[in-house]
Amino acid sequence: MPIYEYKCKTCDTQFEALRPMAQADSPTPCPQCDGEETMRLLSVFAASAKGADGGACETSMAWGGPCCRTIAPGGG
């Protein structure tokens, strides 16, 4: 099961949740204030700065798709 990152609009808390892909976009209650005004952030894998010299990148392994460095917008 992939892990997703969410942010609460009410208290600005960022949290991660392990959810099935089918429920990735479903509202996830904030663990801090129990509010439902949350939004899903981009994958934490893609935001990772690792993978410079370790073969397949984390995104590729997690999703079975193209490497994050391939789809990244011109990062370094």
Ligand SMILES: [Zn+2]
């Ligand atoms: Zn909250």
